[in-house]
Amino acid sequence: MRQQMTIGQKVWSKLDLLVCTSCRTGSFAAQDDRLLCTNCGAAFPIVRGVPRFVTDDGYAGSFGFQWNLHSGTQLDSATGRPISRNRLFEATQWPADLSGQIILEAGSGAGRFTEILVTTGATVISCDLSSAVDANYRSNGKHPNLLIVQGSLLNLPVRPRSIDKVICLGVIQHTPNPEESFSCLANCVRPGGELVIDIYAARLRSLLSWKYLLRPITKRMNGKRLYRLIERVTPILLPISNLLYLAFGRFGLRILPIVHYPELKLPPEVALRWAILDTFDMYSPAHDHPQTLAAVRRWFEKIGFTDIVVGFGPNGIVGRGRRARSSH
Numbered sequence: 001m002r003q004q005m006t007i008g009q010k011v012w013s014k015l016d017l018l019v020c021t022s023c024r025t026g027s028f029a030a031q032d033d034r035l036l037c038t039n040c041g042a043a044f045p046i047v048r049g050v051p052r053f054v055t056d057d058g059y060a061g062s063f064g065f066q067w068n069l070h071s072g073t074q075l076d077s078a079t080g081r082p083i084s085r086n087r088l089f090e091a092t093q094w095p096a097d098l099s100g101q102i103i104l105e106a107g108s109g110a111g112r113f114t115e116i117l118v119t120t121g122a123t124v125i126s127c128d129l130s131s132a133v134d135a136n137y138r139s140n141g142k143h144p145n146l147l148i149v150q151g152s153l154l155n156l157p158v159r160p161r162s163i164d165k166v167i168c169l170g171v172i173q174h175t176p177n178p179e180e181s182f183s184c185l186a187n188c189v190r191p192g193g194e195l196v197i198d199i200y201a202a203r204l205r206s207l208l209s210w211k212y213l214l215r216p217i218t219k220r221m222n223g224k225r226l227y228r229l230i231e232r233v234t235p236i237l238l239p240i241s242n243l244l245y246l247a248f249g250r251f252g253l254r255i256l257p258i259v260h261y262p263e264l265k266l267p268p269e270v271a272l273r274w275a276i277l278d279t280f281d282m283y284s285p286a287h288d289h290p291q292t293l294a295a296v297r298r299w300f301e302k303i304g305f306t307d308i309v310v311g312f313g314p315n316g317i318v319g320r321g322r323r324a325r326s327s328h
Contacts, residue, residue, distance in 0.1 A: 107171030
């Protein structure tokens with residue numbers, strides 16, 4: 001009962017930040033185990049502490065599977081390295097103290113960036129389409145400045161133009177239409193607010209890779225069967241990949257069909273888990289749509305954002321922009 005009460009208090013205290021995804025106008029009345037729209041009457045259950053605005057994982061089922069299986073693999077608190085922290089602040093260029101701000105994190109996965117965002121002092125709404133929200137809640141749900149919700153990036157349960165900072169790292173390329181997804185994110189940004197994304201880059205060296213050679217087969221495979229195959233093969237190939245990296249540098253990492261990050265200097269057992277996870281992450285998603293620098297810049301310009309910065313980053317392309325302030 002105490003746990004349920006704590007969950008309820010956290011949800012109800014942030015209801016003014018949410019909007020009904022059925023009518024897009026209604027606010028919510030408090031119920032013990034659900035959110036009830038005061039306009040259209042739509043009800044959204046709260047399951048294991050997380051308001052659910054979708055009924056299933058949709059096209060993101062592979063992500064729910066992988067993040068619940070590897071809930072701690074990429075958390076800085078588990079690796080003891082500031083890998084996620086460095087990537088977050090390198091991409092955003094935000095200060096470490098964001099007290100008083102509201103952040104929307106779209107596509108949270110298991111919460112590797114959520115863990116960092118809650119330390120900024122901002123109020124954080126963290127959303128994912130998949131059941132990865134359960135992994136995120138287990139790791140980060142204790143933070144009073146965090147609300148985790150399960151919802152679609154194409155119909156986010158937040159009021160339009162209400163968020164100070166919107167962030168979406170490593171997600172948009174895995175949606176059916178990345179430009180449409182970008183527009184939905186941009187619609188959440190208040191005047192003067194910021195949007196930061198990163199997305200896979202459509203470069204020749206990336207497109208001519210094992211991933212795009214094998215994905216026509218692997219994305220159609222049963223996810224659990226694919227994972228078992230990767231789990232068996234990766235421990236065999238990883239030592240060979242290490243030797244290829246020592247001999248040929250980063251080019252050597254492209255020779256074998258697995259993902260490997262020797263530059264992170266992770267302990268062997270952590271490096272293996274990370275390699276299994278990211279190899280599965282590479283081959284399993286239903287969608288993988290890399291973009292060019294010009295396309296990402298055009299997205300920001302089309303929305304009318306200012307202070308646009310688009311360039312290559314550690315995960316492909318990083319784009320940042322600000323919604324122009326109201327003239328009155």
